[in-house]
Amino acid sequence: MADIVKRAGIARNTFYENFGSKEDCFLAAQQFAMSAALSQVVDAAGEIDEWPYRVEAGLAAFLRYVAEEPALARTCMVDALAAAPTSVRYYEESLQAFVSLFKLGRDVSPHGKDLPATLEEALIGGVFWILYQRLLDEESESIGGLLPELVEFALTPYLGAEAARAVAMEGDDAAAWGARA
Amino acid sequence: MSDPVNPSVDEPDYPPELARLPPGRHGLPREFVARNQYERLIAGLAEAVAENGYAGTTIAHITRHAAVSRRTFYEHFNSKDECFVAAYDTVMAELRERVDQAFNQEEEWPQASRAGIAAMLEFLTAEPHLARLSMVEALVAGPVVVERYDAAIQGLVPYFEAGRKGRSAEVLAGLSPSTEEALVGGMVSLISRRIFADRTEELESLLPDLVEFALTPYLGSAEAAAVARNG
Numbered sequence: 001m002a003d004i005v006k007r008a009g010i011a012r013n014t015f016y017e018n019f020g021s022k023e024d025c026f027l028a029a030q031q032f033a034m035s036a037a038l039s040q041v042v043d044a045a046g047e048i049d050e051w052p053y054r055v056e057a058g059l060a061a062f063l064r065y066v067a068e069e070p071a072l073a074r075t076c077m078v079d080a081l082a083a084a085p086t087s088v089r090y091y092e093e094s095l096q097a098f099v100s101l102f103k104l105g106r107d108v109s110p111h112g113k114d115l116p117a118t119l120e121e122a123l124i125g126g127v128f129w130i131l132y133q134r135l136l137d138e139e140s141e142s143i144g145g146l147l148p149e150l151v152e153f154a155l156t157p158y159l160g161a162e163a164a165r166a167v168a169m170e171g172d173d174a175a176a177w178g179a180r181a
Numbered sequence: 182m183s184d185p186v187n188p189s190v191d192e193p194d195y196p197p198e199l200a201r202l203p204p205g206r207h208g209l210p211r212e213f214v215a216r217n218q219y220e221r222l223i224a225g226l227a228e229a230v231a232e233n234g235y236a237g238t239t240i241a242h243i244t245r246h247a248a249v250s251r252r253t254f255y256e257h258f259n260s261k262d263e264c265f266v267a268a269y270d271t272v273m274a275e276l277r278e279r280v281d282q283a284f285n286q287e288e289e290w291p292q293a294s295r296a297g298i299a300a301m302l303e304f305l306t307a308e309p310h311l312a313r314l315s316m317v318e319a320l321v322a323g324p325v326v327v328e329r330y331d332a333a334i335q336g337l338v339p340y341f342e343a344g345r346k347g348r349s350a351e352v353l354a355g356l357s358p359s360t361e362e363a364l365v366g367g368m369v370s371l372i373s374r375r376i377f378a379d380r381t382e383e384l385e386s387l388l389p390d391l392v393e394f395a396l397t398p399y400l401g402s403a404e405a406a407a408v409a410r411n412g
Contacts, residue, residue: 081377082320088377111402116390116409121374122367129334129366130359136331149357157397161355 023084030080030087033072034094037065045101051108052159052167056151058101059127063143063150066131070140077128098124105158115157123154219257221247223268226261231310235265235318265322266329272315273333279304280340290344291400291408295392297340298368302384302391305372309381316373337365344399356398364395
């Protein structure tokens with residue numbers, strides 16, 4: 001608690017005027033970060049009709065958010081799981097937003113019906129883990145460069161490695177990253 | 182000297198390293214007793230953490246579960262954190278050994294991966310307290326443990342990297358350098374979220390999904406699904 005008020009440069013009283021407890025404050029930070037990240041993902045993905053490119057646009061927006069706000073991103077991707085039950089619940093709910101974006105891939109996949117039920121959760125867990133590792137290494141500036149490999153990773157189970165790679169490598173990713181950033 | 186002895190009714194079946202010596206006089210060599218106390222403290226910590234969470238666990242909780250005195254605790258550890266690190270390392274070494282053994286018993290990589298994943302799920306299901314300690318509480322147990330947690334998970338990467346061996350150039354071209362990291366992270370996330378939600382009993386049913394997920398980048402969907410279903 002002392003760490004929070006010191007970093008925020010506010011009085012302890014001010015903290016309690018705003019939050020009931022450290023857990024409340026954490027949840028608020030998590031919700032703030034997740035809803036900001038999600039709205040950017042939804043905006044970016046919503047502009048694109050074709051599913052593989054939609055995933056790419058959504059992931060690009062998410063990586064951009066993580067690169068810009070590494071501390072907040074860490075809060076909602078990792079620390080939330082070790083926080084109070086309300087935070088874990090919120091984490092699970094926000095994960096579902098990503099799950100539904102990925103799940104649309106089952107309609108375009110030749111074997112969409114046979115894919116494991118937990119595939120989307122595992123894919124998102126994998127993406128989060130990679131990002132978390134880069135954040136730990138304090139490499140937030142290199143996060144944008146991960147886009148092609150994460151796109152490929154996310155699309156492979158639906159489209160097969162070759163088609164996934166084609167989508168991931170198609171555009172000039174560096175330019176796409178720069179233009180949207 | 183020792184706290185009131187109060188062994189829990191349904192005492193979990195810990196791996197040999199975590200087994201405990203009945204408290205009281207036993208005329209055993211001093212070194213053996215010390216080693217055993219250490220193990221009891223570790224098992225006691227796992228129980229106390231399962232009951233109270235890491236943050237809510239006190240040294241008194243640990244010594245009560247371990248049925249040793251506070252002084253004995255401090256003969257072995259300087260703090261709760263230190264005891265947790267020791268417990269974490271013990272659990273992970275045990276888990277790693279089981280995975281390794283299962284993996285190495287199979288000739289072919291796809292089956293070896295399946296066996297390794299199965300061994301991990303089996304251990305975590307059989308030891309829900311240890312599962313919670315290693316996958317949930319480790320995240321809040323301070324930077325030293327978090328670093329070990331990250332290293333332990335990254336330590337699973339080579340099992341999957343082995344899947345690159347003997348693949349065609351086309352398949353290899355489709356694998357980015359971070360493929361294995363993403364696979365391991367995805368699997369761990371599926372597993373830990375079940376443990377967080379106190380649904381540890383569901384873990385073993387994840388086997389086919391996890392196997393298919395892990396093998397698809399190397400074998401393609403159809404073959405990965407076949408190994409997932411039939412071994």
